[in-house]
Amino acid sequence: MLRFIVRRLLSTVPIVLVVVSITWGLIRMAPGNFYTGERRLPPAVERNIREKYGLDRPWYVQYGRMLGNTVRGDFGNSLTYEGQPVNSILANAVPVSALLGALAYVLALIVGITAGTIAALKQNSRYDYASMAAALIGISLPNFVLGPALVAWLALTWYLLPPALWNGFSVNLILPAVTLSAVYMAYIARLTRAGMLEVLRSNYIRTARAKGLSERAVVMRHALRGGLLPVLSFSGPALAMLLAGTIVVERIFAVPGLGNYFINANLNRDEPLIIGIVAFVSIAVILMNLLVDIAYAVVDPRVRY
């Protein structure tokens, strides 16, 4: 187990470097430059800019410097947010996105697992059909439709919640978190139902029932542990997907998180910021996947690494 963890942690380094290299290559292969705009710059100004940002050096020197920066975890200054180091932008934006993402995922887990478990226990009942239909709608409804619809309905018609404002942990979080979590809620409910249906038919549940345990104990202590394995293995890719979802939701609700910065960085060709965010997110995704795999081994004794 320990060897497995160490190996995975070590493999993170080359993976992140590959991702960062691909990104850097894409940025450099694209036509134009961050300082090219509507107006043509005087040659002297252009030369000065190129010199200041080291663009006059051979490409391998620049590439090497970028890799070195990534390894040291210091990405230099942002080009759009002048004078701001990428790291301080990350330090501001990461907690925002993490709070939103974590809240959305916890919400999705609570609602999804509850709904899925009840649906499995009452298989083929009216509740089962209704919740699974709702789940399918949740999967099909894009969150850029759901979000603005919720805003129009709850915020602009009924004035219940603010449409878009970010001030940390407050009621303003409700709309973005719900919008972000809808899809995951739906997936988790479906996975829980499928997993529970399979487990509830297995022998060890029959044994537990035969021992005379209460239905509550059978479900909570025995069935859920096995039935939630699909949810656990879904969580790895889901947390990675969540990052794509946050980009859209952050755009809709004007949340100053990673996604918003990432889009702006791309539109402005802010190379250090793009590289910094991509590197950070890659590391985060890999670590989350590792955590999920470890959790899997802890919950399911059949899994050995």
Added chain:
Amino acid sequence: MAATTATQPTTEPVAGTSLWQDAWRRLQRNKLAVTGMVLVAIIVTASLAGPPIIERTTGYTYDYIPSEPELLKALPPFTGPDGSFSWEHPMGTDTSGRDLLARVLLGGRISLMVGLISTFVSLMIGLAYGATAGYLGGRVDEAMMRIVDVLYSIPYMMVVIVLLSLFGRNTPLGQLVLLFIALGAVSWLTMARIVRGQVISLKNQEFILAARATGVSTIGILARHLVPNTLGPVIVYATLTIPSVMLLEAFLSFLGLGVQAPYASWGSLAADGVQSIAIFPWQLLFPGTTMAITLFSMNFIGDGIRDALDPQMRKS
């Protein structure tokens, strides 16, 4: 019974039911899947046939902007310029006075096209990659699957965003082609894994041995014998890939990185609609619901095909 009839010399071959016929029968009995197929058929037909019909009858196209200045405004559904009931614009108009129905149908063409072409791209890459890895086995397989594992842990959305925002922004058509390739290139991983698994379970069976004994080349065995036999799970996964790719396209278009004007897709129309959600809600409602219904139906069809091809897989 069946065995005895099969050995009798008959002039006509006994009509057996193939896997596909059985699957088709089961699919037809699945109400949700049939509903989904009908809805998708309607939406596809409307997207293909609708725009020319609208253009012939009313002259509206997706980029037709009225010449009268008083019409350069958003009209609610079924409303004429004077506020009375009118059949002119069943979905209303957008902020420039363009007919929203024509735009939604035209957007449907692009969205469906992105879904189909990108899925095809991912299918081709996934089939070739997975079949090669599975058939060759050993070190090659291990290395190829290691690469897939690594690619899985990449935040591919971010790479796609980088790609789309830096390249091809000047030509709308170039952006569209880039979109096909980018979306196809990031969604082949699971396909490759499925194909590999299938190929590994098939490659030691007798018919492959027979093919090899008769001197069929490796590529021939892969293309003619192995890949056709993996089609069941591949079709299931491909039908489920179409809606997920369409959703990705819509995300990107919503962010302004996908389909560029003058083209429109459901995602870019929704993005336009969100700008004025409080005043002109129908501009988000129609493209948004059309898209949601389409994705909903496609998911039903995919689930239905999965259940039909493998009745024992029935789970969720």
